[in-house]
Amino acid sequence: MKSIIAMAIVLFACQGLADVNDIIIKTRGNVPLAKLGIAAESASKMPLVESLQIHLIKNYSRSNVQELLKKLRQHPDVVYAQEDHPVSLRQNPNDPDFKDQWSMSLTNNNYGIDAITAWTSFGTGGKDIQNNDIVVAVVDGGVQIDHPDLEENIWINQGEIPNNGIDDDQNGYVDDVNGWNAYNDDGNITGNYHGTHVAGIVGAKGNNANQVAGVNWDVKIMAIPGSSGTTSVVLRAYNYALTQKKLWLQTNGQKGANVVATNSSFGIDLADCTSKNYAAWNDIYNEMGKYGILSAAATMNRVANVDTQGDVPTGCSSPYIIAVTNTGPNGKRATAAFGQRSIDLGAPGQNILSTVTGGSTSDLSGTSMATPHVAGAVGYLYSVASLALTDLHKSNPEQAAIEMKKIILGTVTPRSNLKSETVSGGILNLYQASEEAVNFGLPRN
């Protein structure tokens, strides 16, 4: 049934951009509009799949679409009612090395994130339901921004003219075209092997017949070199993402960037984040969270219990951190830290194929590879999110971030071995999380 509906949606989407004001319903028999309690002058009903009694209710104003859904779902002649989500045509990506990206699937003996089912059901990531760009900030050693499988997905600050020594968009940063280099405090984004790999997991361009596919095929990656050295470098890096997101919210998307997640794979092993000596870390994560930014953070690549032994940042208490450990294809934790109170979930991090400097690809392993699956998931989930969740992200970004984290932790693929080792007891499941994001705020049938 699901595939038939999906086909119907795709067929309709082919004829033009789907309108998010519209609703798809399945009725018991051929039920006229009037019987559904809808005035003929405010809407029309057209058949999509007649044999299944699936119809499109067209032309409702955005303001009452949620109410209408609720009403229709309560109607005795309605089997179901759903939003008419935008859909892009696609199949498994044609990227030649996709066959080696085990982490994107999910089978009985391969505990990937089930991105394939998510893509097939809900689209391949990129923009939200209101057509806003979605930005994931990669705070790392740097990103090769002209990498052939990344360059199309690198965030561009439209208000900034490069290399003229002027802060054209007046955001406080001179020549910040693709991000900010927190090491040098300038707009020159340098390449880095590790950071380029991380960026490719979040959003290597998918289905371009080249190399690999990221969790998102079309996301915008903001490159922020600034992952190591000292805490001050890291704070400067995060502050760039924070500044851009504030600006985006304040100007209703006219300036700044819609940063929904940062990705961080650095820290201070075994440090006690709750002590006064690390206060700035929690502070910056909380502040970013206030503006709807979740921070996916990699825990240590060593066997340790963060609950008792500490770690910065994955032992920090900010609710806007999603702390990630590394799991292999067998669903078990690799050589990585854990913590039933501190570490939120597992994600695939062993032998992950992604982009690297020099324009090529390579396998890497570690919590650094697990975490961008989660940061990428946050970006992806905003691309499939219901209007209610998308609106919440603008009106109450702090709450949206909390809801998003709840969705991710509440939909993991459960693994008994991770029960005592993580908060959620499982591994990121992009498809299951998508189901929740798609239906957020809608009354259930």
Ligand SMILES: [Ca+2]
């Ligand atoms: Ca600027």
Ligand SMILES: [Ca+2]
């Ligand atoms: Ca400039």
Ligand SMILES: [Ca+2]
């Ligand atoms: Ca590709």
